[in-house]
Amino acid sequence: MIESYLRFFQLTEAPFSKEVSDKDLWLPPSKQDVVDEICEAVHERSQVLLYGEPGVGKTCVLRAVRHCLPQAGFRLTYCHNATLGRRDFYRQLCLALGLNPAATAAAVFYAVSLHVENLGRERIHPVFLLDEAHLLHQDMLDHLHILLNYEWDSRALLSLILVGTPDLLDRLELRKNRALYSRIHRRISIGPMTCDDTAEYLRLRLSRVGCERELFASDSTALLHDVAGSSLREIDRLATDAMRDAARRKKKLVERDAVERVAGTLSVGGR
Ligand SMILES: Nc1ncnc2c1ncn2[C@@H]1O[C@H](COP(=O)(O)OP(=O)(O)O)[C@@H](O)[C@H]1O
Protein backbone atom coordinates (compact mmCIF):
# COMPACT_ATOMS: atom_id res chain seq x y z
CA MET A 1 0.00 0.00 0.00
CA ILE A 2 1.30 3.45 -0.88
CA GLU A 3 2.17 5.57 2.16
CA SER A 4 -0.14 8.50 2.78
CA TYR A 5 2.53 11.22 2.49
CA LEU A 6 3.39 9.92 -0.98
CA ARG A 7 -0.27 10.11 -1.97
CA PHE A 8 -0.52 13.60 -0.48
CA PHE A 9 2.45 14.88 -2.49
CA GLN A 10 1.47 12.76 -5.52
CA LEU A 11 4.76 10.91 -5.69
CA THR A 12 5.15 7.60 -7.46
CA GLU A 13 7.65 6.21 -4.91
CA ALA A 14 9.52 7.13 -1.75
CA PRO A 15 11.92 9.86 -3.00
CA PHE A 16 14.67 9.31 -0.44
CA SER A 17 14.83 5.54 -0.33
CA LYS A 18 18.25 3.87 -0.38
CA GLU A 19 17.01 1.92 -3.38
CA VAL A 20 18.25 4.52 -5.83
CA SER A 21 19.04 2.91 -9.16
CA ASP A 22 22.43 3.49 -10.74
CA LYS A 23 21.02 5.62 -13.52
CA ASP A 24 19.35 7.93 -10.99
CA LEU A 25 22.47 8.64 -8.94
CA TRP A 26 23.16 12.29 -8.22
CA LEU A 27 26.54 13.09 -9.72
CA PRO A 28 27.36 16.81 -9.48
CA PRO A 29 30.83 17.84 -10.76
CA SER A 30 32.38 17.31 -7.30
CA LYS A 31 31.22 13.68 -7.21
CA GLN A 32 31.88 13.07 -10.91
CA ASP A 33 35.49 14.18 -10.31
CA VAL A 34 35.85 11.51 -7.63
CA VAL A 35 34.35 8.86 -9.92
CA ASP A 36 36.66 9.92 -12.77
CA GLU A 37 39.73 9.87 -10.56
CA ILE A 38 38.97 6.35 -9.32
CA CYS A 39 38.36 5.13 -12.88
CA GLU A 40 41.61 6.70 -14.03
CA ALA A 41 43.50 5.07 -11.16
CA VAL A 42 42.04 1.68 -12.03
CA HIS A 43 43.02 2.13 -15.68
CA GLU A 44 46.55 2.83 -14.42
CA ARG A 45 46.32 -0.30 -12.24
CA SER A 46 46.91 1.73 -9.10
CA GLN A 47 45.56 1.36 -5.58
CA VAL A 48 42.99 3.77 -4.20
CA LEU A 49 41.90 5.00 -0.78
CA LEU A 50 38.46 6.64 -0.68
CA TYR A 51 37.44 8.08 2.65
CA GLY A 52 34.73 10.26 4.10
CA GLU A 53 32.32 10.50 6.99
CA PRO A 54 29.43 8.01 7.20
CA GLY A 55 26.62 8.83 4.76
CA VAL A 56 28.57 11.16 2.44
CA GLY A 57 27.96 8.81 -0.46
CA LYS A 58 31.06 6.60 -0.70
CA THR A 59 29.24 3.41 -1.61
CA CYS A 60 27.13 5.27 -4.18
CA VAL A 61 30.36 6.55 -5.75
CA LEU A 62 31.52 2.93 -6.07
CA ARG A 63 28.30 2.11 -7.87
CA ALA A 64 28.95 4.95 -10.30
CA VAL A 65 32.50 3.64 -10.81
CA ARG A 66 31.10 0.21 -11.65
CA HIS A 67 28.97 1.89 -14.28
CA CYS A 68 31.86 3.84 -15.81
CA LEU A 69 34.39 1.05 -16.19
CA PRO A 70 34.14 -0.94 -19.42
CA GLN A 71 32.91 -4.48 -18.75
CA ALA A 72 35.56 -6.00 -20.96
CA GLY A 73 38.99 -5.74 -19.43
CA PHE A 74 37.98 -5.29 -15.79
CA ARG A 75 36.63 -7.70 -13.19
CA LEU A 76 35.13 -5.95 -10.19
CA THR A 77 34.63 -7.77 -6.90
CA TYR A 78 32.83 -5.95 -4.13
CA CYS A 79 33.41 -7.01 -0.50
CA HIS A 80 31.72 -5.24 2.36
CA ASN A 81 32.13 -7.65 5.25
CA ALA A 82 35.46 -6.34 6.45
CA THR A 83 35.04 -7.63 9.99
CA LEU A 84 36.53 -11.05 9.23
CA GLY A 85 39.86 -12.51 10.26
CA ARG A 86 42.41 -13.23 7.58
CA ARG A 87 41.35 -16.74 6.66
CA ASP A 88 37.64 -16.00 6.54
CA PHE A 89 38.31 -12.81 4.62
CA TYR A 90 40.13 -14.69 1.87
CA ARG A 91 37.49 -17.42 1.92
CA GLN A 92 34.87 -14.73 1.28
CA LEU A 93 36.99 -13.31 -1.50
CA CYS A 94 37.25 -16.82 -3.02
CA LEU A 95 33.49 -17.19 -2.99
CA ALA A 96 33.02 -13.75 -4.54
CA LEU A 97 35.45 -14.76 -7.29
CA GLY A 98 33.63 -18.03 -7.91
CA LEU A 99 36.52 -20.13 -6.57
CA ASN A 100 36.31 -23.07 -4.20
CA PRO A 101 37.42 -21.86 -0.79
CA ALA A 102 40.24 -24.16 0.30
CA ALA A 103 40.76 -25.34 3.87
CA THR A 104 43.87 -23.57 5.06
CA ALA A 105 44.66 -19.87 5.05
CA ALA A 106 47.72 -20.45 2.87
CA ALA A 107 45.72 -22.45 0.32
CA VAL A 108 42.98 -19.80 0.14
CA PHE A 109 45.53 -17.06 -0.35
CA TYR A 110 47.24 -19.13 -3.05
CA ALA A 111 43.90 -19.68 -4.86
CA VAL A 112 43.18 -15.95 -4.89
CA SER A 113 46.63 -14.96 -6.16
CA LEU A 114 46.60 -17.69 -8.81
CA HIS A 115 43.24 -16.41 -9.99
CA VAL A 116 44.60 -12.86 -10.20
CA GLU A 117 47.57 -14.11 -12.24
CA ASN A 118 45.31 -16.04 -14.59
CA LEU A 119 43.17 -12.98 -15.17
CA GLY A 120 46.37 -11.04 -15.90
CA ARG A 121 47.22 -13.55 -18.63
CA GLU A 122 43.75 -13.01 -20.11
CA ARG A 123 44.39 -9.26 -19.98
CA ILE A 124 41.60 -8.77 -17.47
CA HIS A 125 42.39 -6.42 -14.62
CA PRO A 126 40.78 -7.46 -11.34
CA VAL A 127 39.59 -4.73 -8.99
CA PHE A 128 38.82 -5.55 -5.36
CA LEU A 129 36.56 -2.99 -3.75
CA LEU A 130 36.79 -3.28 0.03
CA ASP A 131 33.99 -1.24 1.55
CA GLU A 132 33.84 -0.46 5.28
CA ALA A 133 37.60 -1.02 5.30
CA HIS A 134 38.03 0.96 8.54
CA LEU A 135 36.68 -2.23 10.16
CA LEU A 136 39.39 -4.48 8.72
CA HIS A 137 41.20 -6.55 11.33
CA GLN A 138 44.80 -5.58 11.82
CA ASP A 139 45.95 -9.00 10.57
CA MET A 140 44.20 -8.24 7.27
CA LEU A 141 45.80 -4.81 6.98
CA ASP A 142 49.14 -6.49 7.66
CA HIS A 143 48.53 -8.88 4.81
CA LEU A 144 46.94 -6.84 2.02
CA HIS A 145 50.20 -5.55 0.60
CA ILE A 146 51.30 -9.16 0.18
CA LEU A 147 48.28 -9.73 -2.02
CA LEU A 148 49.56 -6.90 -4.21
CA ASN A 149 52.93 -8.56 -4.76
CA TYR A 150 53.23 -10.43 -8.06
CA GLU A 151 56.41 -11.60 -9.75
CA TRP A 152 58.75 -10.23 -7.15
CA ASP A 153 56.59 -7.13 -6.74
CA SER A 154 57.23 -6.11 -10.32
CA ARG A 155 53.70 -6.40 -11.73
CA ALA A 156 50.50 -4.56 -11.01
CA LEU A 157 47.96 -7.31 -11.56
CA LEU A 158 45.35 -6.09 -9.14
CA SER A 159 43.78 -2.83 -8.00
CA LEU A 160 42.58 -2.49 -4.45
CA ILE A 161 40.07 0.19 -3.61
CA LEU A 162 39.87 0.68 0.13
CA VAL A 163 36.80 2.59 1.22
CA GLY A 164 36.03 3.76 4.73
CA THR A 165 35.59 6.53 7.25
CA PRO A 166 38.43 8.92 8.16
CA ASP A 167 39.39 6.33 10.83
CA LEU A 168 40.74 4.26 7.96
CA LEU A 169 43.11 7.06 7.00
CA ASP A 170 44.24 7.35 10.63
CA ARG A 171 44.96 3.65 10.76
CA LEU A 172 46.81 3.59 7.45
CA GLU A 173 49.01 6.45 8.58
CA LEU A 174 50.30 4.39 11.49
CA ARG A 175 53.86 3.24 11.13
CA LYS A 176 52.90 -0.44 11.20
CA ASN A 177 50.66 0.03 8.12
CA ARG A 178 53.18 1.91 6.05
CA ALA A 179 53.94 -1.06 3.76
CA LEU A 180 50.35 -0.97 2.60
CA TYR A 181 49.80 2.78 2.71
CA SER A 182 52.88 3.62 0.66
CA ARG A 183 51.49 1.44 -2.13
CA ILE A 184 48.25 3.43 -2.25
CA HIS A 185 49.04 6.42 -4.41
CA ARG A 186 45.55 7.81 -4.92
CA ARG A 187 44.09 9.11 -1.69
CA ILE A 188 40.72 10.68 -2.25
CA SER A 189 38.38 12.21 0.28
CA ILE A 190 34.74 13.07 -0.13
CA GLY A 191 34.40 16.42 1.59
CA PRO A 192 31.46 18.34 2.98
CA MET A 193 28.56 19.49 0.84
CA THR A 194 27.43 23.07 0.24
CA CYS A 195 23.89 24.21 0.87
CA ASP A 196 23.39 24.44 -2.91
CA ASP A 197 24.44 20.78 -3.15
CA THR A 198 21.79 19.84 -0.61
CA ALA A 199 19.12 21.80 -2.53
CA GLU A 200 20.17 20.20 -5.81
CA TYR A 201 20.14 16.73 -4.25
CA LEU A 202 16.62 17.22 -2.87
CA ARG A 203 15.43 18.52 -6.24
CA LEU A 204 16.99 15.66 -8.20
CA ARG A 205 15.61 12.89 -6.03
CA LEU A 206 12.16 14.45 -5.97
CA SER A 207 12.14 14.87 -9.74
CA ARG A 208 12.89 11.14 -10.10
CA VAL A 209 9.57 10.33 -8.44
CA GLY A 210 7.52 12.79 -10.44
CA CYS A 211 7.81 16.05 -8.47
CA GLU A 212 9.13 18.96 -10.50
CA ARG A 213 8.12 21.78 -8.18
CA GLU A 214 9.98 23.17 -5.14
CA LEU A 215 8.66 21.06 -2.29
CA PHE A 216 11.06 22.34 0.38
CA ALA A 217 11.05 26.06 1.24
CA SER A 218 14.53 27.56 0.97
CA ASP A 219 14.91 28.14 4.71
CA SER A 220 13.84 24.57 5.42
CA THR A 221 16.49 23.36 2.97
CA ALA A 222 19.08 25.52 4.73
CA LEU A 223 18.18 24.03 8.11
CA LEU A 224 18.14 20.50 6.71
CA HIS A 225 21.60 21.16 5.34
CA ASP A 226 22.94 22.40 8.68
CA VAL A 227 21.43 19.59 10.71
CA ALA A 228 22.46 16.78 8.36
CA GLY A 229 26.16 17.68 8.53
CA SER A 230 26.87 16.63 4.92
CA SER A 231 25.45 13.15 5.41
CA LEU A 232 23.16 12.27 2.53
CA ARG A 233 21.81 9.44 4.66
CA GLU A 234 20.76 11.97 7.28
CA ILE A 235 19.25 14.19 4.60
CA ASP A 236 17.23 11.19 3.37
CA ARG A 237 15.91 10.49 6.84
CA LEU A 238 15.15 14.07 7.83
CA ALA A 239 13.62 15.02 4.48
CA THR A 240 11.32 11.99 4.62
CA ASP A 241 10.24 12.74 8.18
CA ALA A 242 9.68 16.41 7.39
CA MET A 243 7.53 15.49 4.40
CA ARG A 244 5.48 13.15 6.57
CA ASP A 245 5.07 15.94 9.11
CA ALA A 246 3.96 18.44 6.45
CA ALA A 247 1.54 15.94 4.93
CA ARG A 248 -0.07 15.31 8.32
CA ARG A 249 -0.63 19.06 8.60
CA LYS A 250 -1.91 19.23 5.01
CA LYS A 251 0.87 21.59 3.93
CA LYS A 252 1.96 21.33 0.31
CA LEU A 253 5.21 23.16 1.06
CA VAL A 254 7.65 21.71 3.61
CA GLU A 255 8.49 24.70 5.77
CA ARG A 256 11.21 25.29 8.31
CA ASP A 257 9.06 24.36 11.32
CA ALA A 258 8.53 20.84 9.92
CA VAL A 259 12.29 20.33 9.72
CA GLU A 260 12.71 21.84 13.18
CA ARG A 261 10.22 19.38 14.61
CA VAL A 262 11.76 16.27 13.06
CA ALA A 263 15.32 17.40 13.77
CA GLY A 264 14.45 18.19 17.37
CA THR A 265 15.82 21.74 17.07
CA LEU A 266 12.55 23.49 17.93
CA SER A 267 12.81 25.61 21.06
CA VAL A 268 10.32 24.99 23.87
CA GLY A 269 7.09 26.86 23.27
CA GLY A 270 7.73 27.05 19.55
CA ARG A 271 5.22 24.39 18.60
N1 LIG B 1 25.31 10.02 -5.55
C1 LIG B 1 24.17 9.75 -4.91
N2 LIG B 1 22.99 9.77 -5.59
C2 LIG B 1 21.83 9.52 -4.95
N3 LIG B 1 21.74 9.22 -3.66
C3 LIG B 1 22.87 9.16 -2.94
C4 LIG B 1 24.15 9.42 -3.52
N4 LIG B 1 25.09 9.30 -2.57
C5 LIG B 1 24.43 8.98 -1.43
N5 LIG B 1 23.11 8.90 -1.64
C6 LIG B 1 22.06 8.60 -0.65
O1 LIG B 1 22.67 8.62 0.63
C7 LIG B 1 22.62 7.31 1.21
C8 LIG B 1 23.98 7.02 1.85
O2 LIG B 1 24.96 6.95 0.84
P1 LIG B 1 26.16 5.87 0.90
O3 LIG B 1 26.84 5.87 -0.42
O4 LIG B 1 25.62 4.56 1.39
O5 LIG B 1 27.08 6.54 2.02
P2 LIG B 1 28.42 6.00 2.69
O6 LIG B 1 28.82 4.77 1.96
O7 LIG B 1 29.40 7.12 2.55
O8 LIG B 1 28.08 5.75 4.13
C9 LIG B 1 22.27 6.36 0.09
O9 LIG B 1 21.50 5.26 0.55
C10 LIG B 1 21.47 7.23 -0.87
O10 LIG B 1 20.11 7.27 -0.49
Ligand SMILES: [Mg+2]
Ligand atom coordinates in the same frame (compact mmCIF):
# COMPACT_ATOMS: atom_id res chain seq x y z
MG1 LIG C 1 28.99 2.81 2.59
